[in-house]
Amino acid sequence: MKRSLQMITNKQLIACREQIFSYNDNYQVPFYGRRKSIAEIKELNANLKPGETIIISQPLGTGKSFLINHMISTRDLNVPVATKSLVPKTIGKDKDVLKSFPGDTIVVDEADIKTPAKKLIEGIKNLADYLDDTGKKAIVIGDYTLHNKDISGALKRRVVLNNFEPIDSDFLRGVLRERFKKFLLDGIDTNFDLNSVIEPALIEYLTPSWMDYANSFRGIFSLLQKLVADKELIKYNSNQAYLTVDMVREMLNTDDNENYDEPQKLFLEYLKQYIKEKYPKGRGINNGFSVKELFQLQMNIDDKTGIVEFEEEILYPLAVSGMLVSTGVPGFSKDTKEFIRRPAPYFPSLELMLLADEL
Amino acid sequence: MSEENFLYWKELVGLDRTDFPKLAKPTEEGAHRIKISPSRTERIRKKIMENEKVAVLVNPGWGATTLFYWIEKDLRPRELNLLITFNFEKYGFDGIIDEEDFVFSVKWKMAKEIIDSFRQGSFQERYMYEVLSFEETGNTRWGKYLVDKSRDIKDCERKRDRFYKEWPFFEKYSITDIIYYFLRNFQLQTIFMFLFPRKAREDDVLEFVGNIKMLLDEQMDDEQKKMPAAFREVYFITPWMFKILNQDYERPYMEERFERYSSAELFSMLVQTYQERGQVVTINDIFDELFISRVYNTKLTIDEIMDEVREEIVSFLDGDFSNVPYRLSLSMEDEKEFTDDHK
Numbered sequence: 001m002k003r004s005l006q007m008i009t010n011k012q013l014i015a016c017r018e019q020i021f022s023y024n025d026n027y028q029v030p031f032y033g034r035r036k037s038i039a040e041i042k043e044l045n046a047n048l049k050p051g052e053t054i055i056i057s058q059p060l061g062t063g064k065s066f067l068i069n070h071m072i073s074t075r076d077l078n079v080p081v082a083t084k085s086l087v088p089k090t091i092g093k094d095k096d097v098l099k100s101f102p103g104d105t106i107v108v109d110e111a112d113i114k115t116p117a118k119k120l121i122e123g124i125k126n127l128a129d130y131l132d133d134t135g136k137k138a139i140v141i142g143d144y145t146l147h148n149k150d151i152s153g154a155l156k157r158r159v160v161l162n163n164f165e166p167i168d169s170d171f172l173r174g175v176l177r178e179r180f181k182k183f184l185l186d187g188i189d190t191n192f193d194l195n196s197v198i199e200p201a202l203i204e205y206l207t208p209s210w211m212d213y214a215n216s217f218r219g220i221f222s223l224l225q226k227l228v229a230d231k232e233l234i235k236y237n238s239n240q241a242y243l244t245v246d247m248v249r250e251m252l253n254t255d256d257n258e259n260y261d262e263p264q265k266l267f268l269e270y271l272k273q274y275i276k277e278k279y280p281k282g283r284g285i286n287n288g289f290s291v292k293e294l295f296q297l298q299m300n301i302d303d304k305t306g307i308v309e310f311e312e313e314i315l316y317p318l319a320v321s322g323m324l325v326s327t328g329v330p331g332f333s334k335d336t337k338e339f340i341r342r343p344a345p346y347f348p349s350l351e352l353m354l355l356a357d358e359l
Numbered sequence: 360m361s362e363e364n365f366l367y368w369k370e371l372v373g374l375d376r377t378d379f380p381k382l383a384k385p386t387e388e389g390a391h392r393i394k395i396s397p398s399r400t401e402r403i404r405k406k407i408m409e410n411e412k413v414a415v416l417v418n419p420g421w422g423a424t425t426l427f428y429w430i431e432k433d434l435r436p437r438e439l440n441l442l443i444t445f446n447f448e449k450y451g452f453d454g455i456i457d458e459e460d461f462v463f464s465v466k467w468k469m470a471k472e473i474i475d476s477f478r479q480g481s482f483q484e485r486y487m488y489e490v491l492s493f494e495e496t497g498n499t500r501w502g503k504y505l506v507d508k509s510r511d512i513k514d515c516e517r518k519r520d521r522f523y524k525e526w527p528f529f530e531k532y533s534i535t536d537i538i539y540y541f542l543r544n545f546q547l548q549t550i551f552m553f554l555f556p557r558k559a560r561e562d563d564v565l566e567f568v569g570n571i572k573m574l575l576d577e578q579m580d581d582e583q584k585k586m587p588a589a590f591r592e593v594y595f596i597t598p599w600m601f602k603i604l605n606q607d608y609e610r611p612y613m614e615e616r617f618e619r620y621s622s623a624e625l626f627s628m629l630v631q632t633y634q635e636r637g638q639v640v641t642i643n644d645i646f647d648e649l650f651i652s653r654v655y656n657t658k659l660t661i662d663e664i665m666d667e668v669r670e671e672i673v674s675f676l677d678g679d680f681s682n683v684p685y686r687l688s689l690s691m692e693d694e695k696e697f698t699d700d701h702k
């Protein structure tokens with residue numbers, strides 16, 4: 001006998017929004033996908049020689065730590081279950097913490113722009129020395145900072161993970177389906193249809209192919225969490241929950257632009273128009289925008305702004321605010337000993353894309 | 360001439376020793392002097408009740424400090440919660456960027472607050488004794504011990520070693536353990552409130568969040584994670600600083616945008632600022648609200664608006680001093696004249 005489709009109500013979705021759209025480790029969400037990454041890490045790990053390091057270098061919020069923690073919990077790595085990763089900041093301050101890490105493979109997380117460059121360098125140096133001295137191995141997880149030799153150069157014997165599945169629509173659907181199943185469907189494998197809760201077009205919008213390697217679960221889930229928390233758009237009632245592209249747009253449009261000053265707002269408006277005309281639905285943005293390309297747009301608005309000023313006063317704030325997604329390798333200033341965070345190339349964020357397409 | 364007329368008018372109405380029309384500067388003690396509409400603060404209180412992490416977004420120059428002090432006073436009833444505040448706007452991030460310093464700072468504040476709670480509320484003795492390492496020996500009475508400890512905690516503010524020696528409970532347990540101990544045994548929810556500066560180095564912000572994450576999120580065991588009511592984190596922060604705070608760490612905050620005050624609210628604040636001067640008349644009797652509404656502009660800060668108001672008054676009082684009125688009023692006629700003059 002055919003079972004009826006499971007209906008998710010607004011009430012249920014509101015109650016479980018933090019779990020379903022969780023992007024931190026506050027909730028134990030089911031692991032899904034990443035078969036290729038797991039297979040490659042297993043192989044790299046099996047062949048890892050003393051003193052060597054596996055480098056997992058991907059953008060923030062893409063699920064690197066979740067992947068490694070999952071592999072630890074399933075005993076796919078020779079690290080005791082429930083071991084907490086070390087972070088460079090702690091290792092930099094006290095290298096003896098490395099001695100307390102159990103087993104032969106040390107896991108170091110957050111080797112990224114969140115840690116001040118000086119502390120990151122110190123931490124990585126202490127780790128490298130320790131590996132040299134003891135012949136132990138390591139897995140280091142971080143963002144593209146790890147590509148910068150000025151910062152991570154101390155780790156000389158490194159093998160880099162190549163397979164890290166991009167967040168495409170199938171991946172996102174799989175992740176969401178598992179989470180709905182766990183948190184709202186009592187773990188029962190019902191004939192639940194994700195399309196009945198989230199408009200297919202919204203899933204497509206959230207996972208554009210041109211953004212494969214710049215997209216993040218955090219970007220997607222924070223947007224969805226914010227949408228479900230919007231009391232104007234999602235009322236607490238027993239109606240069927242259904243999240244749509246239009247709702248996201250409405251939410252973004254009511255989000256005022258007060259975070260930006262006038263030159264930033266002008267540039268943002270111009271950029272939306274440019275994307276809409278030249279890259280409809282983002283098609284063609286393959287390698288992201290260079291500073292030069294974006295500066296040309298600025299010149300059409302105001303030819304008095306210099307490129308350095310443009311980078312500092314307009315581009316960087318837009319990257320900090322998440323409107324532009326940086327995919328460049330963070331730099332390091334030897335003078336100030338500080339990071340040069342969020343460099344080009346840039347991709348438009350999901351928010352920016354949704355707003356641009358609406359014009 | 361009009362400057363002199365303005366000073367003369369202030370003498371006339373008894374405001375000559377004041378900075379009129381500047382609004383009162385926020386101070387911890389005088390927080391409730393300026394009343395913020397309950398409907399506004401209620402929204403914030405509700406958000407704090409419902410969510411673990413709350414970011415109250417206040418535009419720069421629009422009263423974040425006043426609001427912070429106001430909510431602080433509002434949340435103080437100690438039978439219900441333990442309020443731990445950090446005013447980074449006033450004191451900067453110095454002393455909390457280093458993880459150990461930060462832990463000490465938080466624990467010291469927790470000790471200070473809990474002892475005040477013990478003095479004011481009723482809690483189970485054995486748990487209070489444990490927190491303060493009190494032993495019944497017959498010579499020491501609990502009441503006196505409490506008073507002594509209350510004095511002692513103030514002396515320990517910058518003395519980490521002494522604090523940990525004399526308050527061993529706070530050395531023995533982690534911050535999260537203490538938080539859950541207070542919840543389980545005293546039914547106290549710990550609320551951390553942070554007032555962020557308008558501007559700060561990105562490195563400092565990221566380090567601070569890193570410390571918070573390490574101390575609160577990562578120290579929790581599974582059992583503690585099941586008790587979401589144990590603590591709250593509340594940030595008073597500009598929208599821009601919030602972007603920096605929120606961009607790189609995976610810590611979901613519930614946002615509450617604190618809308619700019621209206622022109623009428625600013626007028627109300629002005630009246631309240633100068634109503635305790637022992638005057639028979641209030642600002643409302645001698646000063647027209649239109650002076651504010653005419654220059655009100657959301658692109659300015661409150662201070663800048665009040666500077667504009669001052670200029671408006673000075674401009675209004677231009678002319679012979681014998682024509683200076685007691686009541687500054689932009690009546691319909693005045694308004695018409697003013698408009699005609701500026702056409």
